Every structure is written in structure tokens, then in C-alpha cells.
Amino acid sequence: MxxxxxxxxxxxxxxxxxxxxxxxxxxxxxxxxxxxxxxxxxxxxxxxxxxxxxxxxxxxxxxxxxxxxxxxxxxxxxxxxxxxxxxxxxxxxxxxxxxxxxxxxxxxPAESDKSGSAGHWSQGLKVSMQDPKMQVYKDDQVVVIKDKYPKARYHWLVLPWDSISSLKALRSEHMELLKHMQRVGDQMVQQCPDAHKLSFRLGYHAIPSMSHVHLHVISQDFDSPCLKNKKHWNSFTTDYFVESQDVIAMLEHDGKVTVKEGTNELLKLPLRCHLCHKEQPTIPKLKEHLKTHLPS
Incomplete structure (x- = not known):
């Protein structure tokens, strides 16, 4: 004054x-x-x-x-x-x-403050896993929810109730939990009405965008409007997607999960069909090509 x-x-x-x-x-x-x-x-x-x-x-x-x-x-x-x-x-x-x-x-205010009580968008899984409308299965160790933006006809996430931020936070004591997550994921595939004509993969993103460890259970048709760009595609069809069994094996052998240097660069690779490996110039062209592999 x-x-x-x-x-x-x-x-x-x-x-x-x-x-x-x-x-x-x-x-x-x-x-x-x-x-x-x-x-x-x-x-x-x-x-x-x-x-x-x-x-x-x-x-x-x-x-x-x-x-x-x-x-x-x-x-x-x-x-x-x-x-x-x-x-x-x-x-x-x-x-x-x-x-x-x-x-x-x-x-x-920082971006994390703009969303109010919901917290930063990367914490969204912690909200979704508590939503009964999103849950398709739960037990005392894990919950299964539908992916909010599925990248294929069938895309579920298996999440532990225990708070585990990422693959790097996993230790040997989590091995039994991951094996249980694998079994629950396998059950989801077995109960899928199209399991007889679609193949599935179970795995983790090496560097996930969302906090809280989650196992992807995803059909390999990739027939979804939510699959929109190269990053989406390469995150499921390159070594950026780590098989569930490989993560369990790393824990058994090393007691931890190691993510290779340069893994993020895999998201920039050219678009290639995951079945015939033919390169495609754009996502629309890739989607047209994928239709040739869909079961009749």
C-alpha cells in the first residue's frame, strides 16, 4: 500500500x-x-x-x-x-x-490441479477400478475392467488392489500376484464368445502412460475406432508391449523388471502389419489392410 x-x-x-x-x-x-x-x-x-x-x-x-x-x-x-x-x-x-x-x-495452477479431486489424468485407473459399472470381475487380489478406450474388439485391464505404480516397482514378492493376474486374464479369454476365432495377447506396456500396474488382455483384430495413431499401434505390436510371461520370468530370475534404454523410440517405428509385416503409410491404410486378416 x-x-x-x-x-x-x-x-x-x-x-x-x-x-x-x-x-x-x-x-x-x-x-x-x-x-x-x-x-x-x-x-x-x-x-x-x-x-x-x-x-x-x-x-x-x-x-x-x-x-x-x-x-x-x-x-x-x-x-x-x-x-x-x-x-x-x-x-x-x-x-x-x-x-x-x-x-x-x-x-x-499446474495441470494436475485442474481436474479437481479426480487428480491427474494418469491416475484415472485408480478411479475406474473402483467404479462398479467398469468392473467385469473382481476377487480379493485383482479387479478386471473394460479399457475406457479399447484398441480392439476385446480389451480388458487386470489391476491389483495393491498400489503398485509401474513395472519398475515390481519385486520378487509380487511374483505370485502377477501369476494370479495372468490366470485371471486367461479366464477372461476363455469366457470370450469370440475366443474360438480371435487370438489374444496378455502383456504390459514397458513405459505405461497410466499410473498403477495393469495387465492388458487384448484381442489381435485391432478393430476399434479408438486406435487412432502410430503410438497406439506400436505400443501393442512392438517390443514396447512386454508379454506377461516375460515379466514373470524377469522377476523369477532377477527379482525386478528392467526396461531397455531407447524403448520409447519403438513408438516411432513405421506402421507394419503385426501378422504379415507389410508396411503401411497411414493408420487409415493400415486399418483397411487389417480387414483382410479378420476372420469371416
């Missing part, structure tokens, strides 16, 4: 994100007025200049300055609040500003 002895012009520059247009607000401060700087969300700069222009009439000074327009951020349509919308000033910030030091900069 400052007390001014002469009229000045105050120019406030607020910058929320580099790609969002900057907002300017110019205010004339009259002698004797107190200035409070209130900003809890956005970095800003303040410029003070002495007012050398012709003084405005009393009527003009009583007119409020025009507030900057609210702007929509790109892509999500969310509103960015202008500083004029701030309703109160925290007492702690008043003390900081009264001693001459600038108010602390506040960074925009």
Missing part, C-alpha cells in the same frame, strides 16, 4: 501465458489516494509516470476506468479473470507490499 502526494498515471501489465494477448489497465491516482496492489494469480509489471497532462474535471475523475475485457484461453474456452474481478486483498500481501517489496508472483 502506498500513499501518493501527487497525481500519477499507473500502467499495469498482466501476462497470464505467453500466447495470450496482454492486458493493459491505465489508472490516474489523485493526491491523497491509497493504492492497493491485488493479484493472486498472474505475474505482472507496474509502471509509474508523473501525470503532466491537463487535469481532468471533477466529473471526469469520478468516472470509473474501463475494465479490460475477459478473454478466453485457446482451446478450452475457459475464462481468464481480469484483476478487476478480485474481490478481496489478503492481509499477508498488504504487509508485504507496505514495506516496499513487490508482491509475490503466483504461477498458474
Amino acid at each position: 502506498w500513499l501518493w502526494a501527487k497525481a500519477i498515471r499507473l500502467l499495469v501489465l498482466i501476462s497470464y501465458k505467453p500466447h495470450v494477448a496482454q492486458l493493459y489497465n491505465q489508472v490516474t491516482i489523485k493526491p491523497g489516494q491509497r493504492l492497493y496492489m491485488v493479484n493472486q494469480q498472474y505475474p505482472y509489471r507496474v509502471k509509474f509516470t508523473e501525470d503532466t497532462s491537463t487535469p481532468r474535471s471533477t466529473g471526469d475523475l469520478s468516472k470509473p476506468s474501463k475494465r479490460p475485457h475477459q478473454m478466453s484461453s485457446e482451446g478450452n474456452g475457459e475464462k481468464i479473470r481480469s484483476p478487476a474481478n478480485t474481490s478481496s486483498t489478503p492481509r499477508t500481501d498488504q504487509h508485504r507490499m507496505s514495506d516496499g517489496s513487490p508482491p509475490p508472483k503466483q504461477t498458474p
Whole structure:
């Protein structure tokens, strides 16, 4: 808070994100007025200049300055609040500003905060596995759910109730659990009405995008609108997809699971049919080709 002895012009520059247009607000401060700087969300700069222009009439000074327009951020349509919308000033910030030091900069909320109580999107499996509508089987060790974005006609996930973040967190004491997950996955295949004409694979992504260990049980038709790009395809048809039996063998032999360096590069490999290995230029072309392998 400052007390001014002469009229000045105050120019406030607020910058929320580099790609969002900057907002300017110019205010004339009259002698004797107190200035409070209130900003809890956005970095800003303040410029003070002495007012050398012709003084405005009393009527003009009583007119409020025009507030900057609210702007929509790109892509999500969310509103960015202008500083004029701030309703109160925290007492702690008043003390900081009264001693001459600038108010602390506040960074925009992280992506993980935007989803509220649900947490970051990578934690979504922990929510889905508790949803009775998603569950197709459960026992005291594991639960089976439908993949929310299946990459084939049949695509289930087998998840342990125990909290295990990734393959790297697995140890030899988890071996029996993984064997049980394998058995449950095999049962899902046996109960599938199309098991007699479709083949299945059971395995893990070497570097999963979702937190919490989960075993994929997926039919090899890959006939799904959710399979949309090269990353989707290569994550199930290259060594990025680690067979369940291989993971169990690593635990038995080494007591841990090792992911090879450069595994992420496998997602960038050319599109190749997983059956005849013929290269395809695009996902639409690949899907057309896959139809030739589908059982009649």
C-alpha cells in the first residue's frame, strides 16, 4: 500500500501465458489516494509516470476506468479473470507490499490441479477400478475392467488392489500376484464368445502412460475406432508391449523388471502389419489392410 502526494498515471501489465494477448489497465491516482496492489494469480509489471497532462474535471475523475475485457484461453474456452474481478486483498500481501517489496508472483495452477479431486489424468485407473459399472470381475487380489478406450474388439485391464505404480516397482514378492493376474486374464479369454476365432495377447506396456500396474488382455483384430495413431499401434505390436510371461520370468530370475534404454523410440517405428509385416503409410491404410486378416 502506498500513499501518493501527487497525481500519477499507473500502467499495469498482466501476462497470464505467453500466447495470450496482454492486458493493459491505465489508472490516474489523485493526491491523497491509497493504492492497493491485488493479484493472486498472474505475474505482472507496474509502471509509474508523473501525470503532466491537463487535469481532468471533477466529473471526469469520478468516472470509473474501463475494465479490460475477459478473454478466453485457446482451446478450452475457459475464462481468464481480469484483476478487476478480485474481490478481496489478503492481509499477508498488504504487509508485504507496505514495506516496499513487490508482491509475490503466483504461477498458474499446474495441470494436475485442474481436474479437481479426480487428480491427474494418469491416475484415472485408480478411479475406474473402483467404479462398479467398469468392473467385469473382481476377487480379493485383482479387479478386471473394460479399457475406457479399447484398441480392439476385446480389451480388458487386470489391476491389483495393491498400489503398485509401474513395472519398475515390481519385486520378487509380487511374483505370485502377477501369476494370479495372468490366470485371471486367461479366464477372461476363455469366457470370450469370440475366443474360438480371435487370438489374444496378455502383456504390459514397458513405459505405461497410466499410473498403477495393469495387465492388458487384448484381442489381435485391432478393430476399434479408438486406435487412432502410430503410438497406439506400436505400443501393442512392438517390443514396447512386454508379454506377461516375460515379466514373470524377469522377476523369477532377477527379482525386478528392467526396461531397455531407447524403448520409447519403438513408438516411432513405421506402421507394419503385426501378422504379415507389410508396411503401411497411414493408420487409415493400415486399418483397411487389417480387414483382410479378420476372420469371416
